[in-house]
Amino acid sequence: MAMPSPAPAGLPIPYWPSVLVKPDTVRGIQTYYVTLILDMIFGVFALIVGLSSILITVTDPASAIAAAAITGSAACGLVIVFVINFIVSLMAVIRMHHGADEYGPEHAVNARRGVLFKWIGTTLSTLAAILVVYLVLAGSSLLFGGPAPAILYVPLLVTVFWTAGVSSKGQMYRFMIRSLQPPETRRWSDLASFLIPALGAIGIVVVGSVTIRILALLSNPGLATDPGESSRLFTLLVGGVFLPPGFALLGYVVFFWIVGKTKDRVTAGLSHLYASVPPPSSWAYPMPMPPPGAAMTAAAAPAGTMPGSPSDATALSASTTAKCSRCGFLSLTTAAFCANCGAPLSS
Structure with missing residues (x-):
């Protein structure tokens, strides 16, 4: 616990844990912990939207209303979590970027790679979100506006962008903690960074196959054997878009x-560093130095007339001071360390 420095004289020296503040890397990792919680919530909402659109079959108006309510609620949750996650993740990456050099050159290289993947993932995920909004606003033309082959490729493009975005985010998490994580967890981070794009590819396959089927129906309407097939294909097309961020869960x-x-691990290392710093009572405080005029007067005085008045605050008794063996600085004998260079004082 921080304590005030009990210095009756000299310069006050604050307690070290108050000076050696928590590194930005530690704060960044703690913020990433919160970001991952938001990522998992986002993945749950994305799975609800994607799987409900694919698995729920509407047979009556009541089922249609229930399915629309589930999808709409999950979509609203997606938007809210996306915005909050963007802000929190930005705070985390700024802290990690500022503290890139705090844990050595290897961590600095990995942290900068993580920052690069962060911005790549953010750019691709933002483009995917914008295209999803465009798809919601203009997608009705697929059913009511006649053939629209250009917009048919938008869901596939969104799925590719989202897969690349969540894959880049996985690489960001992998590199940000690469040099700091427990060694036995490295293979798990490699596995997680591989699973995210591999599972996202499932969404690309689903949306791609549905897109091919819709294009075939538009080019040859005689292939349609079920009047409700077009509606189901459109539902699969929209729901498949959310599979990559959902499977990234x-x-x-x-x-x-x-x-x-x-x-x-990093918190324990920081606590160990705090514990290794001696308390303020172990540090020597600089002794008051004589003013320049007094020093010149003492040097000009004849031998045998050195100023030695008991009231002179600048005269130090040899019994109360100790000379540092490294730099020669005079310190109190009660101090364990030299205030000038920090070397231990011999007792």
């Missing part, structure tokens, strides 16, 4: 476990 769970262990 599995990788986020693994990273959440790894980041938690890394957070505990």
